[in-house]
Amino acid sequence: MTTAKPPGPDSAGRILVVGGYGAVGTTVTSVLGAWFPGRVVPAGRDEAKARRLGGVRVDVGDPDGFRQTLDLLGDVTLVVLCVEPPDTTIARLCLERGIHLVDVGASAQLLDGVTDVGLPTRQAGASAVLSVGVAPGLTNVLARRAHEAVGGAERIDLTLLLGAGEHHGADALRWTLAGLAEPVPARPARIELPGYGTRTAHPFPFSDQYTLPRTLGVPRVTTRLCLDSRPLTAALFALRRGGLGRLAGSTRARRVLTHVMGRVHLGNDGFVVGVDAWRGDRHAAYALIGREQSRATGLVAAYAAREVLTGTVPAGVHHIEQVAGLAGVPEELGGQGISLLRHTGRVSR
Ligand SMILES: NC(=O)c1ccc[n+]([C@@H]2O[C@H](COP(=O)([O-])OP(=O)(O)OC[C@H]3O[C@@H](n4cnc5c(N)ncnc54)[C@H](OP(=O)(O)O)[C@@H]3O)[C@@H](O)[C@H]2O)c1
Incomplete structure (x- = not known):
């Protein structure tokens, strides 16, 4: 597992890994947990499972509940989506609040929808990296x-x-x-x-x-x-x-x-x-x-999250091939x- 510390400055705040105990999310939670100790919050619909890992219950099919969770946590800087939501509401909700987003989703229509949230994202100063994984x-x-x-x-x-x-x-x-x-x-x-x-x-x-x-x-x-x-x-x-x-x-x-x-x-x-x-x-x-x-997808998501948190990704919505700092991922x-x-x-x- 990757343990090297990420370089450069880092914004404070917590990292909500939605789907954080699934096949992909387990790697994301553990790599980011080593890089950003005490800041990673794994999340999913199974409250007992999430709590055992120090996380919280969230359902991407319930935007109101998701919003309440963000309010309760108060200091979420980045959401890593390791499960595909039914539509773009969750992504929009994060980006409009200035919360960065990394999304491992593989459905073109959903990713196009998130790309369309571009302007409010830039205004709120948030960065999103899409097309993340294998x-x-x-x-x-x-x-x-x-x-x-x-x-x-x-x-x-x-x-x-x-x-x-x-x-x-x-x-x-x-x-x-x-x-x-x-x-x-x-x-x-x-x-x-x-x-x-x-x-x-x-x-x-x-x-x-x-x-x-x-x-x-x-x-x-x-x-x-x-x-x-x-x-x-x-x-x-x-x-x-x-x-x-x-x-x-x-x-x-x-x-x-x-x-x-x-x-x-x-x-x-x-x-x-x-x-x-x-x-x-x-x-x-x-x-x-x-x-x-699944592990490779989780590693790529962790690298993308590190890039966002160390401030090298400009505000706005980007696909991975548009982020200069992620061009070296195959070598990494x-x-x-x-x-x-x-x-x-x-x-x-
Ligand atoms: N880009 C790529 O190359 C790539 C590669 C592999 C996978 N993926 C994508 O990654 C996603 C996850 O795949 P996986 O293999 O990790 O699946 P998985 O093992 O089933 O993990 C999904 C996780 O999300 C949680 N979850 C499911 N529905 C949820 C909901 N409505 N709200 C909140 N959490 C929910 C699950 O826990 P609960 O059931 O307890 O909620 C579980 O922790 C999929 O969308 C897949 O298409 C992308």
Whole structure:
């Protein structure tokens, strides 16, 4: 676990980690707890669990209750959202009060909604960092690097391989199942992933492919997903074609499927982020390889929180690839057993 102290000045006040005892939030709570002792308040709907960790009960589906919690705590400087709220009310509520925000959410529509809170955020002096995690997150940071390496990409392909053996959190599984129900405009692609050979990856509605055309000006960005288990990948996406996607669109069915998927662990806990950018015959490729994507997401969120608290992020709403101080996150993760590989060159296509 990261224990190095963050550099630079720091604003006082408490850090509310919503979802702070979930798969992602546990890492955020523990890393920030080591960096900012006595200031981290883990939160969730289970009051007993939250209190055992020195935290409080909050429900992102109850904005009035959330507001009261902020009032009671009195000195919250930063909220780290490690659970996806139903809409942008919670983000707006924080930013309008001048409370900084770090959001690990992966739904394009919600992130767009938070971006629209821009002006009041700047007026209140708050900073928000969105697209924080693995995908979106590391995909965005590496997409920017690959884009610059080819001198302005015409096309970027993002690929995420997830370990089906990892204990992914219920909220992340719910999000993945909801994604199966969304339309997919792109085609599957065969891609070489370091350590895993050539895989078929399927288009999936991660938010990075929707924000990067705006933040980098790249016209074509596609994100694809596969699992470390080839049979499970084939089965999942065959089921999507066969109607699982429609089924996953129903809240009740999604609850049952989330429960079932939370108990199936075929494969390992590794993950790979692959980024390929092209401009004419120029090609740049980056890959990050590691274990436990939930922990990696939590680490990236902790780095983003540190950046915000040390005052290097200007007021306003930013995606991670727009924050200069977070460009080195892939290298920083090297100290956590996550390796960065790079390849650039020319291809004949
Ligand atoms: N950007 C990325 O790369 C990335 C990667 C992984 C996950 N994620 C996102 O991160 C989020 C968390 O994933 P996870 O794997 O950590 O899920 P998880 O293990 O289910 O954790 C969710 C946490 O949030 C709490 N929670 C759930 N509903 C809540 C509500 N209405 N109000 C307040 N707290 C609530 C849960 O506790 P209670 O049930 O007790 O409330 C739990 O502590 C998901 O939205 C997922 O999509 C993003």
